[in-house]
Amino acid sequence: MIDLQERIIREVLREGSQKLKDSETPWLDATVLLASLLKCSREKLLASYPERLEEELFHSFMDLIEKRRSGHPVAYLTGSKEFFGRSFFVEQGILCPRPDTEVLIEAALDQIERRGYRRIHDLCAGSGCIALTLALENSELRVSASDISSTSESVFEKNRNNLCAGNVKFRLASLLKGLEGPLDLIVSNPPYLTTVETEDRMDQNWREPALALDGGEDGLDLIREIIRDAPLLLNKKGMLMMEADPRQMDEMERLMGAAGFDKIKRVQDLASHERVIQGEIP
Ligand code: GLN
Numbered sequence: 001m002i003d004l005q006e007r008i009i010r011e012v013l014r015e016g017s018q019k020l021k022d023s024e025t026p027w028l029d030a031t032v033l034l035a036s037l038l039k040c041s042r043e044k045l046l047a048s049y050p051e052r053l054e055e056e057l058f059h060s061f062m063d064l065i066e067k068r069r070s071g072h073p074v075a076y077l078t079g080s081k082e083f084f085g086r087s088f089f090v091e092q093g094i095l096c097p098r099p100d101t102e103v104l105i106e107a108a109l110d111q112i113e114r115r116g117y118r119r120i121h122d123l124c125a126g127s128g129c130i131a132l133t134l135a136l137e138n139s140e141l142r143v144s145a146s147d148i149s150s151t152s153e154s155v156f157e158k159n160r161n162n163l164c165a166g167n168v169k170f171r172l173a174s175l176l177k178g179l180e181g182p183l184d185l186i187v188s189n190p191p192y193l194t195t196v197e198t199e200d201r202m203d204q205n206w207r208e209p210a211l212a213l214d215g216g217e218d219g220l221d222l223i224r225e226i227i228r229d230a231p232l233l234l235n236k237k238g239m240l241m242m243e244a245d246p247r248q249m250d251e252m253e254r255l256m257g258a259a260g261f262d263k264i265k266r267v268q269d270l271a272s273h274e275r276v277i278q279g280e281i282p
Contacts, residue, residue: 008050009051009052020068031046037060086132095212104267107267122134122186123146175229176233191211192219231260240256246273
């Protein structure tokens with residue numbers, strides 16, 4: 001413990017990151033938390049190393065470090081998460097956007113451009129990171145989104161306002177029930193962990209909601225329903241594109257084939273794992 005009246009930022013960060021040694025990224029976590037507390041960028045924080053930190057801020061920082069240590073995601077503590085170059089508001093009850101999902105954005109933008117898709121729907125929209133990113137990347141799209149969670153509805157609306165994506169409609173709905181077609185492209189990052197994997201995470205004090213993670217016994221419960229119902233809403237030549245676990249891709253390809261999709265293709269994430277699968281209505 002440092003007992004200077006005013007604390008040097010570098011030492012504060014070192015102390016914070018030492019307490020987070022069970023995190024995969026202790027230094028990153030500590031710097032992101034302190035930058036958020038000081039309302040400055042990480043770059044500015046790191047550049048201002050020799051500056052001193054007031055006592056009160058030091059205690060607020062250590063409170064954040066304690067919360068992080070007990071399992072709160074950094075994004076819940078700072079209230080935001082970067083995704084595809086934009087900052088999304090997040091809070092407890094919402095899946096934090098993940099870099100893996102940026103692969104789905106790139107694949108979707110690619111298909112939108114190649115095939116001239118215009119009417120896009122995001123299922124299990126959560127924070128809105130997929131729907132709002134697509135709408136902001138291409139202003140010609142008509143994007144809508146849905147989720148079963150009312151936390152998603154309020155977080156989505158906050159992000160839509162913060163990011164000025166006013167034309168994206170949100171609807172509270174269970175998967176495709178009550179949605180209106182015809183659509184050119186359905187995108188989704190549905191819950192796809194198995195129930196055992198979800199329970200393991202809950203046992204480790206995971207703070208994200210099981211509702212956003214648990215896809216049933218083999219993780220495919222919601223995915224099966226989406227594959228079954230999507231063809232009813234999609235235009236001819238329309239497409240379904242989903243994120244899932246690499247181990248689920250073979251079975252998903254089989255299910256999509258049986259539901260009438262063709263041109264089924266898998267897309268790899270940054271770690272070269274098959275993370276996204278897409279298929280077209282003939
Ligand atoms: N990829 C996420 C994880 O492993 C799971 C996201 C999801 O179920 N949609 O934490």
